[in-house]
Amino acid sequence: ERTGDAEVVYGAGKTPEQVVELLRTLHETHPGHAVLATRLTVEAQEAVTAALPEAVVDPVGRTAVLGSAPVLRGTVAVVAAGTSDAPVAAEAATTVGVFGANVDLITDVGVAGLHRIMSARERLDAADCLIVVAGMEGALPSVVGGLVGVPLVAVPTSVGYGASFGGVAALLGMLNSCAPGVTVVNIDNGFGAGVFAARVARRAAPAEVKSQ
Amino acid sequence: ERTGDAEVVYGAGKTPEQVVELLRTLHETHPGHAVLATRLTVEAQEAVTAALPEAVVDPVGRTAVLGSAPVLRGTVAVVAAGTSDAPVAAEAATTVGVFGANVDLITDVGVAGLHRIMSARERLDAADCLIVVAGMEGALPSVVGGLVGVPLVAVPTSVGYGASFGGVAALLGMLNSCAPGVTVVNIDNGFGAGVFAARVARRAAPAEVKSQ
Amino acid sequence: ERTGDAEVVYGAGKTPEQVVELLRTLHETHPGHAVLATRLTVEAQEAVTAALPEAVVDPVGRTAVLGSAPVLRGTVAVVAAGTSDAPVAAEAATTVGVFGANVDLITDVGVAGLHRIMSARERLDAADCLIVVAGMEGALPSVVGGLVGVPLVAVPTSVGYGASFGGVAALLGMLNSCAPGVTVVNIDNGFGAGVFAARVARRAAPAEVKSQ
Amino acid sequence: ERTGDAEVVYGAGKTPEQVVELLRTLHETHPGHAVLATRLTVEAQEAVTAALPEAVVDPVGRTAVLGSAPVLRGTVAVVAAGTSDAPVAAEAATTVGVFGANVDLITDVGVAGLHRIMSARERLDAADCLIVVAGMEGALPSVVGGLVGVPLVAVPTSVGYGASFGGVAALLGMLNSCAPGVTVVNIDNGFGAGVFAARVARRAAPAEVKSQ
Amino acid sequence: ERTGDAEVVYGAGKTPEQVVELLRTLHETHPGHAVLATRLTVEAQEAVTAALPEAVVDPVGRTAVLGSAPVLRGTVAVVAAGTSDAPVAAEAATTVGVFGANVDLITDVGVAGLHRIMSARERLDAADCLIVVAGMEGALPSVVGGLVGVPLVAVPTSVGYGASFGGVAALLGMLNSCAPGVTVVNIDNGFGAGVFAARVARRAAPAEVKSQ
Amino acid sequence: ERTGDAEVVYGAGKTPEQVVELLRTLHETHPGHAVLATRLTVEAQEAVTAALPEAVVDPVGRTAVLGSAPVLRGTVAVVAAGTSDAPVAAEAATTVGVFGANVDLITDVGVAGLHRIMSARERLDAADCLIVVAGMEGALPSVVGGLVGVPLVAVPTSVGYGASFGGVAALLGMLNSCAPGVTVVNIDNGFGAGVFAARVARRAAPAEVKSQ
Amino acid sequence: ERTGDAEVVYGAGKTPEQVVELLRTLHETHPGHAVLATRLTVEAQEAVTAALPEAVVDPVGRTAVLGSAPVLRGTVAVVAAGTSDAPVAAEAATTVGVFGANVDLITDVGVAGLHRIMSARERLDAADCLIVVAGMEGALPSVVGGLVGVPLVAVPTSVGYGASFGGVAALLGMLNSCAPGVTVVNIDNGFGAGVFAARVARRAAPAEVKSQ
Amino acid sequence: ERTGDAEVVYGAGKTPEQVVELLRTLHETHPGHAVLATRLTVEAQEAVTAALPEAVVDPVGRTAVLGSAPVLRGTVAVVAAGTSDAPVAAEAATTVGVFGANVDLITDVGVAGLHRIMSARERLDAADCLIVVAGMEGALPSVVGGLVGVPLVAVPTSVGYGASFGGVAALLGMLNSCAPGVTVVNIDNGFGAGVFAARVARRAAPAEVKSQ
């Protein structure tokens, strides 16, 4: 099982009963895989906890995981600017783990306080892939991309108001990043970034090989 | 003459003859002021040089100035990210001078190379007002605004392609800056930023008073 | 402490308990500063009043202030068109005070009744910086900017319906103002305008110096 | 012939030969009417002048008129902010005349210089309908609509750059005018405003009747 | 009192108490005028009915009127396509009456059933001004404007879903009408159309004069 | 060969030589089919005429056809509002023929002159599928769709200016048509409408069968 | 009765009582037709079930049908990508039946699992018209349109988040389909697609005729 | 030199002389690296060929390369839908090579002809990273992403017309891809995709390690 891909339930628009049922069924038919559910309402989270006590529910990232992830390979650093970006960063981090890579979570490193992101430079450099989560003007990926040459996936968040247009300002900022080698996923799509980054990290050669 | 306001000719859509004629007339009726012309075509620049040899023409910023600026008071630092932003920075710098403040021009300080902007920190801090010019994702004002507490006017430029939408991405980035105290003008509007910043700088108390 | 910058809690998306806790902590760690909380829900306002009786809560601007502002320097005139713009104007005015400048509040001066704004001309002229708040077509900054040469920050509000697009019409109007020297902040961003204007006003020379 | 409607050729996308031919044919089939051609290229204007010497060609408004207008009834005041708005104002004024009403042209009355528009108040008040032409932020209709109660048609122009989006900023400003009773036509549509206003003016009772 | 203008309370965002209080105060200070309140919530309508029994409340158009309109002069035909457009048509009709013109209401005349609009042709022709209310594709004004030469104000409504974008499709359709002489107001702005059309109708010469 | 599909060369962005070469090659490899080239520049049209004299070139629709169409089955009525819509209508009509159906072309039937479209009613009713081409407000499909129950494909054109936004206004109008059973293709996509309508018409039962 | 058109009640914005009343009245006045109600709230569905027990209510598609459809002719295949698209597919399928054609429903055939859509190829080929329902990127119609030459109507759904913009991404994808002969209806407009496709299918010759 | 990063000249807006001079200077100061110039006009390409005969100029991708790339590691498959997408695919492929990875170019595999993309499946599967280039509806990445689990970077192109909005339709399609693990770069940004994919491929473990 090379890619480490998990089964996934997209919780938006599903009833708590449907979520529980899908998790249970997928877990039974794919006993060797983890099953991930995302975008869970509070009600769905409670229903999962009640019906499937072995599931791990994360209220911040609004996810539930049932079954165990594959042996982890490689490391993804998940970097987030502010506390409002925490839910998307958590969805990304959980997805990375479920899809089979280690996570190094680096938070509270917004561009208006450069020393914080600069003091994280070594951890950034040690990762096999970066996920950079930011709302508002979405400038963090450009700054991080200027510091290290690690493949970088940017996730715009819908944090903001007025002319942030629900994350469009951050999305456009990231698509136009002056740092080369920045790729982008949909607004608030921590899941998609996590799948992508886990695939990159799992396929990366170990550090000793890379530095040869 | 307190505000230092100059007379201005907006050159867009005007023939070279109209530009020359307007510069001449405004200069005669306001002999004590400088007269500034902006957005000049190459043809208009040549016509001004030929007809008004005492005018100072800047082909980068596409401006012409006739007559002398008021005694300069205060300093505006004009900061630009890349070489493509040079025309807008030049328009801003010329406007600041014509409207009566000193200019400190700081270029080539994009966010993908943080050491350059950080090594300019003292010059930023010494200014009475900042104009920060940037295209693409427009992240530079957030980074600068996180470094110093000087009033900061951001100018988005139309540099970029695709999802930069002619400067809209940079404009939105700046309007959503996570650094507090960033204000914004229209795309490519170096002139407007220059008028505003010169007014702030001319009104600023001298450094010795501020530090009391 | 030169810039007069306060500590700030952005209340949007935070629980009442988080707001109270953040205000208390920041006040303890920065006893010499004021702490400002913005965008408070009614519940958060009540929690602050109950837990921190010395805090000053403003239900119109949806702000709370704990601790005392620095010695005020300079004056910002906050100008608002209609009664619907009052919350944004109040957020701006409170921010100006907390960041260390005096406020002169001028309301009910919409462009469809010119005599009102014209009779306020002397107060506008006496200020060190102007904040002009307007929704719908956002025309007020152009009219005010045509009356006086004081630095002017325009704040578009989300007041309106249909083709106002939640403040976009006002934002575009202000970015395209025919009065030179108008700068703009995000829709409903009274806070950002307040920080900026307070910085300008605090740095302004006293009137006697300026008129020398 | 009550409405005074003329025959019209829309010149955009037509060759000079097609324009000449259409003007000639419509003039022959409607000898009692005026025939109006709009949006004429310089080449089409020259072809009309050469082939139809009795036609009146206006290079500013890019129109040609062949044949005589009906007896004029009522008055439309055409108000324009800046010199860049002149072509649209000219198209409107010519259309008003061809559709049978008198024109009072009032130019150079932008909102950043209020005394000019205020000193035109009596002329505004004397008109049966107003056409107000403005680009950039499109604020002029709100100011004029606050001064007088005459029916007012606003015409946004494509004058501007950057976030004016080819006239969209002015269009939105006018649609959101805080002055009640402002109606709007398409960007640069001086023709449509002229047809509408001429109809209103021709149908208006003479002043002595209205003041009864 | 020539224009027939009424006092107006814009009810959106106001509490029932504020609406009642404003209606009462304006009625007392302007006893000779009607006072109109628009955009009233059900709660505000009930509060007005309870507190001001002489007020006329219209639950369809969400308006209340206190005091008597001026002597009516001229006639405005208010034309609406579908039943969903009824609230906007009612707001327009009430406004026309309060601002002093007669109303002829013509409903259920959508463009997909041409015989209905064609059989209303005489009533359209007899009016001094037309208000045409339509949502979705906003085609009705083009069809009506092709039938008669009466001045026509189009009101787009927010009726529709998907790519109607809250009335933007109808707004754009009306701004681009191929029938000359169509003017447009903001989405759902029956009030603004009513003020404008009443002004046109009151100023119109009586039919016998027009036909001279 | 059931569907009657032809080979197609999309001429946009191709050199005249490439167009000629592609037409020749496709004709040789598919001798039994017609080959259609669309979006040809004037230069490409001339090159085709010179190199392939048996090709039929249409300068209005900017197409070339080489080889003979299949036996025609069924009829598509192509309806166009104004002369500016002629190129798109011609592209549609040629495509219909090449894809194997008869064409009935009905032009100059804009919604501002209802009698013309109404007098074409019988021809509309006799068709197996309708293509309705319109720019500006795009109202024609709603009117036609209200007259007859024949399947109707609407083609918005980029004719117009200002708020027509290059055909977006017409596109939105058609997507929001109040006549049920209207489908839409991309702006100016006469080709796509032609392929679709020819498929419908070829598959339609003959009139005698339908009326059983 | 050739077209098979039913009477229709558009339930959005109507009270349960209004829906019941309209269904009853239309059924009485058109006893030979089916009456279809769409966009019913849960409350309206319950009211219909209670008041009109012979009506068939579908909670997925949110429709109610009263009376019997015409004799069915031809077949429409309704193809849907994901479970979230089910409501729109159900609205389309019910409409097809009520307007007189057979339905072949093919679900769970998203483009990220090509074997499923490819194994449905024969059923696609056997239909007289296709309705393809998809949200998110809206790619399914291009893939289906590349497989078979049957007339294809695409329905974008509002399924998605962030940059799906309520169905706009899917709508644009479908309008730009690289498969020729794809037409499109409004976002979530299963009804419109159903009317159109039923008309095409009812008019189609039987298979034996087509294959002659 | 681990990342393999090259020096880059962005040719847009630069004169041929500037491009030659920058290539020469960067080559001299970084003799061990390749130098890449992108977005070259035909004039700039000719100037480079004339002045720097050892440079490799690609007229399709509009690039020039001077100096030799690092030892290549890993493989990037560059997949393109149609011939119009060739320039962007070429820019991507050249960048991949210059940044140190092997390229496998797979073209002419649009979604409307599925067998072509499906027959390329093994080559897709063998790559360390995929770049998928597509215009119009941008559906190709979803189809490819459904076939293989390799990290996939999608590049929307500005190919198309009308509602493709210069590549926006393709960009939105890709951001909303239903295949998980698709990331996106700016419209036409083959360069950015190439930098990113080369970084991923160079860091990937060799196949024998991955399959352990």
Ligand SMILES: Nc1ncnc2c1ncn2[C@@H]1O[C@H](COP(=O)(O)O)[C@@H](O)[C@H]1O
């Ligand atoms: N400048 C203009 N803007 C918009 N519509 C116009 C303009 N000039 C003429 N028209 C309209 O175009 C019609 C004539 O179009 P055509 O037959 O193409 O010459 C007239 O009946 C007018 O309604």
Ligand SMILES: Nc1ncnc2c1ncn2[C@@H]1O[C@H](COP(=O)(O)O)[C@@H](O)[C@H]1O
């Ligand atoms: N429905 C409406 N739409 C737009 N403007 C309105 C409406 N109703 C009232 N107004 C305007 O709102 C003003 C009163 O606003 P306010 O003082 O907030 O009640 C009036 O002078 C009108 O110009």
Ligand SMILES: Nc1ncnc2c1ncn2[C@@H]1O[C@H](COP(=O)(O)O)[C@@H](O)[C@H]1O
């Ligand atoms: N006018 C047009 N609009 C949209 N698509 C077209 C047009 N003409 C041809 N096509 C499509 O372009 C394809 C051929 O493209 P190409 O191989 O680049 O010549 C054909 O199969 C058609 O599907």
Ligand SMILES: Nc1ncnc2c1ncn2[C@@H]1O[C@H](COP(=O)(O)O)[C@@H](O)[C@H]1O
């Ligand atoms: N085709 C391209 N698209 C986007 N960015 C590019 C492209 N080519 C080069 N660049 C960027 O442009 C920078 C060089 O810009 P300059 O100093 O103006 O020549 C490089 O570091 C790259 O990050």
Ligand SMILES: [Mg+2]
């Ligand atoms: Mg951020």
Ligand SMILES: [Mg+2]
């Ligand atoms: Mg930049």
Ligand SMILES: [Mg+2]
């Ligand atoms: Mg306002």
Ligand SMILES: [Mg+2]
């Ligand atoms: Mg203006």
Ligand SMILES: [Mg+2]
């Ligand atoms: Mg309608």
Ligand SMILES: [Mg+2]
């Ligand atoms: Mg049309």
Ligand SMILES: [Mg+2]
């Ligand atoms: Mg889908």
Ligand SMILES: [Mg+2]
């Ligand atoms: Mg494509």
